[in-house]
Amino acid sequence: MSAPQDKTDDGGVPVPVTPAGATGGAPAELPPSSPAGRGMFGDQGTGDVSGYGGLVRPQRPIEAATRPYGGYFDEVTDALEEAYPAFGEAIEKVVVDRGELTLHIRPERIAEVCQVMRDDLSLRFELLSSVSGVDYLGADARRLHVVYQLTSMTYRRQVRLETAVSAEEPHLPSVTSVYPTADWQEREAYDMFGVIFDGHPGLTRILMPDDWEGHPQRKDYPLGGVPVEYKGAEIPPPDRRRSYQ
Amino acid sequence: MSASNYATERETAEGKVFTVTGGDWDVVLSGTDPLNDERIVVNMGPQHPSTHGVLRLVLELEGETVRELRSVVGYLHTGIEKNMEFRNWVQGSAFVTRMDYLAPLFNETAYSLAVEKLLGIEEQVTERATIIRVLMMELNRISSHLVWVATTAMELGAINMMLYGFREREYVLEIFELITGLRMNHAYVRPGGVAQDVPDEAIAKIRDFLKLMPKKLAEYEKMLSGQPIWLERTQNVGVLDATGCLAMGVTGPVLRSAGLAWDLRKTMPYCGYETYEFDVPTHTDGDVWGRYLVRLAEIRESLKLVEQAVDRLRPGPVMVADRKIAWPAQLAIGVDGMGNSLEHVAKIMGQSMESLIHHFKLVTEGFRVPPGQVYVGIEAPRGELGVHAVSDGGTRPYRVHYREPSFVNLQALPAMAEGGLIADVIAGGASLDPVMGGCDR
Numbered sequence: 001m002s003a004p005q006d007k008t009d010d011g012g013v014p015v016p017v018t019p020a021g022a023t024g025g026a027p028a029e030l031p032p033s034s035p036a037g038r039g040m041f042g043d044q045g046t047g048d049v050s051g052y053g054g055l056v057r058p059q060r061p062i063e064a065a066t067r068p069y070g071g072y073f074d075e076v077t078d079a080l081e082e083a084y085p086a087f088g089e090a091i092e093k094v095v096v097d098r099g100e101l102t103l104h105i106r107p108e109r110i111a112e113v114c115q116v117m118r119d120d121l122s123l124r125f126e127l128l129s130s131v132s133g134v135d136y137l138g139a140d141a142r143r144l145h146v147v148y149q150l151t152s153m154t155y156r157r158q159v160r161l162e163t164a165v166s167a168e169e170p171h172l173p174s175v176t177s178v179y180p181t182a183d184w185q186e187r188e189a190y191d192m193f194g195v196i197f198d199g200h201p202g203l204t205r206i207l208m209p210d211d212w213e214g215h216p217q218r219k220d221y222p223l224g225g226v227p228v229e230y231k232g233a234e235i236p237p238p239d240r241r242r243s244y245q
Numbered sequence: 246m247s248a249s250n251y252a253t254e255r256e257t258a259e260g261k262v263f264t265v266t267g268g269d270w271d272v273v274l275s276g277t278d279p280l281n282d283e284r285i286v287v288n289m290g291p292q293h294p295s296t297h298g299v300l301r302l303v304l305e306l307e308g309e310t311v312r313e314l315r316s317v318v319g320y321l322h323t324g325i326e327k328n329m330e331f332r333n334w335v336q337g338s339a340f341v342t343r344m345d346y347l348a349p350l351f352n353e354t355a356y357s358l359a360v361e362k363l364l365g366i367e368e369q370v371t372e373r374a375t376i377i378r379v380l381m382m383e384l385n386r387i388s389s390h391l392v393w394v395a396t397t398a399m400e401l402g403a404i405n406m407m408l409y410g411f412r413e414r415e416y417v418l419e420i421f422e423l424i425t426g427l428r429m430n431h432a433y434v435r436p437g438g439v440a441q442d443v444p445d446e447a448i449a450k451i452r453d454f455l456k457l458m459p460k461k462l463a464e465y466e467k468m469l470s471g472q473p474i475w476l477e478r479t480q481n482v483g484v485l486d487a488t489g490c491l492a493m494g495v496t497g498p499v500l501r502s503a504g505l506a507w508d509l510r511k512t513m514p515y516c517g518y519e520t521y522e523f524d525v526p527t528h529t530d531g532d533v534w535g536r537y538l539v540r541l542a543e544i545r546e547s548l549k550l551v552e553q554a555v556d557r558l559r560p561g562p563v564m565v566a567d568r569k570i571a572w573p574a575q576l577a578i579g580v581d582g583m584g585n586s587l588e589h590v591a592k593i594m595g596q597s598m599e600s601l602i603h604h605f606k607l608v609t610e611g612f613r614v615p616p617g618q619v620y621v622g623i624e625a626p627r628g629e630l631g632v633h634a635v636s637d638g639g640t641r642p643y644r645v646h647y648r649e650p651s652f653v654n655l656q657a658l659p660a661m662a663e664g665g666l667i668a669d670v671i672a673g674g675a676s677l678d679p680v681m682g683g684c685d686r
Contacts, residue, residue, distance in 0.1 A: 097617050098362055126491050129622060130631045130648035147633060149620050149648070153491075153505075156512055160620060181494025184656050185648075207319040207685055216327055217644075223324075223331050238331040 065096035072157050073101040076123065083120040084113065100160060107163040107172035110148070111199075114161070114178045117150055125150035125159065128175070131185035133193035137219040142166045144195050144218075148175070165195060167218075174200035192217035283307055289670075291320045297396065297674065298681035300655070309666050314659045318652070321685035326645055333611030333640045334360055335572060339432040344647060345683030346429055347392050350385040351625040352683075353434035354378050356645070358515060359621040359632040360436035363614050366565055373561040374438035375516050380554035381424070381433065382516075383547040384451070387458070388417035389626035389678075390540045390547075394465060397537075397675040401478045406468060413461050416454055423447040426576075438564035441576045448555060455552055462544060469537070479534040483661040483673025486531050493657040497628025497650055498543065499677060502528045502535035509624040516623075523549050533676040570612050573604040611640040627651055627678050651677075651684040 068074050073096060080103075081087040090109035095102040105113050117125040129149040136143045142164035150159050165172055174197035175182045186197045187206040194215035197203055205212060214221055225237030235241075254263050263273045290301035299320035305313040325344055329337045341356045342349040357378075361367050395410025418428040424447045425433040425440065433440050469475045485495065487503040500507055508525040510518040526542030528535035564571040577586035593600040616638040622631040631648030654677045661673040 098365070098619050100619060102618075127496075128494060129629060130620065130633060130646070132633050132644075132646035132648070134618075134635055134644045134646075147618075147646075149622075149631065149633065151622075153507055153512070158513075158620070158622075160618075179494070180492045181653060181656060184652060188652075205319075207322040209319070216324065223327060238328070 064093045069094065069096045069101065071099075072155070076101065076157065076159055077103070079120060079122040080113075080116060083123065084116045086112070100158070102160045102162050104162050104164070107146075107165050110146075110161065110163050111173040111175050111178060114148070114150075114175045117159070117161075118178055123152065124154040125152045125157075127151040127153060128179035128181050128185075129158075131175075131182055131189060133189040133195055133217065135193060135217065135219045136164070140164060144170055144193050146172065146189055146193075146195055167194070170195045171198055172196075173198050174203075176200055191215065194218065284312060287667075291317070297400075297679050300674070300679065300681055300684075302658075302670065302674070304667065304670065306667060309668075311662050311665055311667055311670060314662045314670065316655055316658050318655065318681070319685055321681045323686065325686045326647065329642050329645050331641065334436055334614055334642060335611055337642055337645065338435050339430075341645075341647070342430045342432050343682065344686050345625070345627070345630075345649065345651060345680045347389045347680050348385055348626050348630075348683075349429055349431055350378075350381045350434060351623060351630055352647070353432065354382055354516070355621055355623045355625075355630050355632045355647075356634075357434050357436045358623065359619050359634040359645075360614065362619045362621060363617060363634060363636050364436070364570065364612075365615070366437065366567065366570065369565045369567065370438060371562050371565065373442075373559065374563045376554050376557050377439050377443055377563060378434055379516050379518070379521070380443075380451075380551055380558075381421075381439075383550040383554065384417050384420060384454075386547045386626045387544050387551075388414045388421075390544050391417070393540055393626075393675075393678045394469075394537070397533075397672075397678075398469065398475075400671050400675050401475065403469065403472075403475065406465065409461070409465065409468075413458065416457070420447055420450050420454065423450060435564075435572055437567070437570045437572070438562075440572070442563050443558070448558070451551065451555055455548055455555075458544070458548055462541060466541065476534070478668075478672055479537055479676075480530070480532060482533045482665070482669045483676050484530070484532045485657055485661050489657065489660055490531075493660060494653045495628065495657050495677075497624070497626070497654070498536050498539045499654060499657075500628070501525065502539045503531035504529045509622055509629060513622065515621070521550055521553050523547075533672045536676045568603070569607075573600070573607050613638060613640055614642075622648070625650055627680070627683075628654060647683075647686060649683045649686060651679040651681070652686075655679050655684060 069077065077094060084090070086109065090106050090113055091103055092106055093104040095104065103113075114128070117123050127150070129151045130147075131149075132147050134145045134147060136145055144167055145162055145164045148161040150161065151157070152159075163172055170193075172195065174186055176186065176197075177199065183201070184206055186200055187203060189195050190197060190200075190203050191205040191208050192215055204210065208216065223237065223239035225239070227237060228235045254261055256262075265273060285306050287304045287306055288301065289304060291299040301317040301320065303315045303317065304311050323343075325340050329340050332340070337356055337360070338353050341352040344352050358367075361370060391410045391414040395407045395414070398406030398410070421431065422428050424443050425431040427433075485493075485499065485503060487500065487505045490496075490500040490503050490505070496507065504527055506525045506527050509515070510523075511525055523546045526539050526546065528539050575586045575589040576584065577588075593604050614636040616636050618633065618635040620631060620633045622629045624630075628650030629648065630650055633644075633646040633648070634642060635644040637643040658670075658674055658677065661677075662670045665673070
């Protein structure tokens with residue numbers, strides 16, 4: 001695994017270093033590699049005497065795909081390019097990985113792209129299956145990603161649209177006018193990640209209490225929890241437990 | 246409690262507020278001015294016997310007509326998605342199974358399929374494991390639909406049906422207990438396969454169930470299908486057409502009751518569903534009645550699938566051969582439930598140091614999953630259950646998001662209920678079959 005070299009915090013626990021190029025233009029496809037998986041009890045080597053740690057699966061880097069993408073992916077991108085004049089400017093990157101197509105869209109264009117994806121006769125993505133947020137803290141200057149899973153029932157195809165915004169300027173247009181089903185799912189992304197969907201009819205918290213502070217699914221938001229006593233021993237909360245690596 | 250505890254009233258900036266506890270409607274009416282206060286706002290839930298769990302509905306009423314409805318969710322939010330980021334990939338199964346507690350095996354299977362796709366080992370999952378997954382999911386679909394018929398009938402006043410539905414569901418839960426050791430929250434389907442093999446007694450019990458269930462279904466139909474009150478309460482109630490369903494993202498039996506035969510088992514098959522013989526029942530009315538018929542028909546189709554799956558079972562492994570992924574423990578059902586088999590414990594503790602190390606590493610650390618993201622959607626009893634999983638290359642999920650059909654479908658409730666009667670809110674809401682554990686996660 002081509003992980004960046006780890007620094008150590010005061011307690012000797014490895015902390016991830018921002019990968020080189022992480023603050024560049026295009027959104028990252030990969031989250032930063034976490035300390036999980038490396039270093040045991042603060043040990044900086046592999047800490048592994050069993051030989052187990054040497055058996056790391058080969059990890060291929062995910063890069064922007066080049067044509068042909070394979071399958072229906074070429075047809076979809078061609079159709080979008082034809083139907084959407086601002087294609088070249090709106091699409092930041094195309095990624096094909098594990099048999100799934102991801103189009104990285106410039107955040108301010110997401111509603112327009114969704115409109116075309118839904119309405120164009122050769123695209124027909126009638127259903128927005130899912131909207132979810134991911135926080136790429138440490139890997140991407142625009143750390144908050146919003147991921148849209150579109151399904152075309154006519155052609156039985158699936159495409160993922162992904163956008164990235166920064167935590168300082170977390171604004172992007174809402175797609176509720178195109179897909180009303182995005183209503184609650186965008187509220188969830190706002191609630192959990194603090195992404196602000198402009199034009200949403202009522203962007204309020206949905207799962208957390210209305211007066212909650214902070215956005216719990218962000219990576220810099222602690223899991224929380226209290227230590228539990230069990231048979232005389234104190235078990236720390238999960239995010240403060242020693243991790244076996 | 247004195248009489249003054251009922252229907253207490255207080256003045257607020259928004260108007261008079263009454264706390265109603267039942268049997269005190271006259272007090273409320275005497276406290277309002279019927280000429281000037283045409284609309285009253287009624288807060289239903291979150292603790293209400295007929296809202297299917299801790300769902301809160303805020304209704305704006307004119308007489309008995311619902312003018313506006315807003316649903317408030319989140320009362321059962323337990324932070325499962327966040328918690329999973331602090332456990333290894335296999336431990337995730339034990340978390341996701343607790344989301345939609347009426348369809349735990351779907352949650353587990355969707356999660357396992359996503360992890361397997363991230364690992365790139367879909368091809369290595371054994372045939373027997375896949376057939377067992379189908380078998381368990383279809384049994385689970387039956388038990389979930391039975392709870393739906395039972396609770397919906399209860400909410401509309403048919404208490405007998407509630408008892409019958411739960412009685413047959415209990416039979417399915419007994420089968421689950423025989424196979425997984427637990428009635429609910431199984432964590433049985435794991436990344437790489439299933440936790441343990443299906444015992445022979447369970448197969449015999451499933452065969453008995455296949456003989457029993459069609460008779461019971463006929464009984465339900467005899468009791469409900471021609472029943473005037475049932476027809477009155479369900480026909481032309483909570484109507485949502487296919488366009489409305491798609492706009493609101495509603496999938497599953499509700500979409501199929503509006504005439505669109507969209508079932509991921511047929512349209513985007515997984516787990517080898519394309520090789521099974523079954524139909525996708527539909528209806529055209531798009532009302533509660535249609536959803537009732539579709540769900541009963543789906544139970545019959547699931548029985549067909551269970552029968553085919555049982556017939557296909559051939560001896561073989563139920564976990565991938567890759568020992569760096571397969572859970573190292575051999576499980577067995579003891580007198581106190583499922584746990585590590587004593588033979589396995591004796592082997593790793595007494596005979597093989599390497600087995601012990603291997604066991605320790607996989608259990609405490611877990612396996613690494615190559616970085617990337619996937620989305621897997623399967624057809625759960627309530628509609629499309631999607632898992633968006635992101636890995637950073639470590640031993641724990643970086644992010645797991647569940648596209649929960651209960652959560653998405655509940656958005657359609659105002660579209661179904663506004664303009665109708667308050668009694669139909671119950672029927673319409675029940676017909677969506679929301680499970681709040683899944684909705685709030």
